[in-house]
Amino acid sequence: MVKGNEQITVEGYLAALPSEAREAMEELRGIIRKTAPKAEELISYQMPAYKYHGMLMYIGAAKNHYSLFPGNSTLIKEQFEQELSAYDVSKGTIRFSYDQPLPVELIKKIVLTRMAQNEAAAQLKAEAKTAKKVKK
Numbered sequence: 001m002v003k004g005n006e007q008i009t010v011e012g013y014l015a016a017l018p019s020e021a022r023e024a025m026e027e028l029r030g031i032i033r034k035t036a037p038k039a040e041e042l043i044s045y046q047m048p049a050y051k052y053h054g055m056l057m058y059i060g061a062a063k064n065h066y067s068l069f070p071g072n073s074t075l076i077k078e079q080f081e082q083e084l085s086a087y088d089v090s091k092g093t094i095r096f097s098y099d100q101p102l103p104v105e106l107i108k109k110i111v112l113t114r115m116a117q118n119e120a121a122a123q124l125k126a127e128a129k130t131a132k133k134v135k136k
Helices: 010-017 020-035 073-081 104-135
Strands: 041-042 049-051 055-061 065-069 088-090 093-097
Touching: 010 020, 010 041, 010 049, 020 049, 020 055, 020 065, 020 104, 055 104, 073 104
Parallel strands: none
Antiparallel strands: 041 049, 049 055, 055 065, 065 093, 088 093
16 A cells, blocks of 8 residues: 555556456566566556556556456447456456456557557647647
């Protein structure tokens, strides 16, 4: 737990977890880092988070499951509805059980989709900024 003004790190977050949760979270973290090597890893809302042209996703551990918070939940749920049907999914959260294998290929696809979404949003923002400058 974070006390006072202490800054938690991703390593500190993982080290504080029970071994089963830590192993699962390290696997999830590894998939994200390998798939999005340019993403910045940080702590946000006291959870590991990844930024790539904006917030990419969060991950977190709970007593009976661990979660991926991919943001842009409606699009993710629609695009991967079939593949996500085996998991507990709610608005903005995909929960994985500690006793089930992590769906590595699905996680990679979600990370790549979120990266593409963030790149497109960043491109639109840059174009709007350029257009605004041209109008002046």
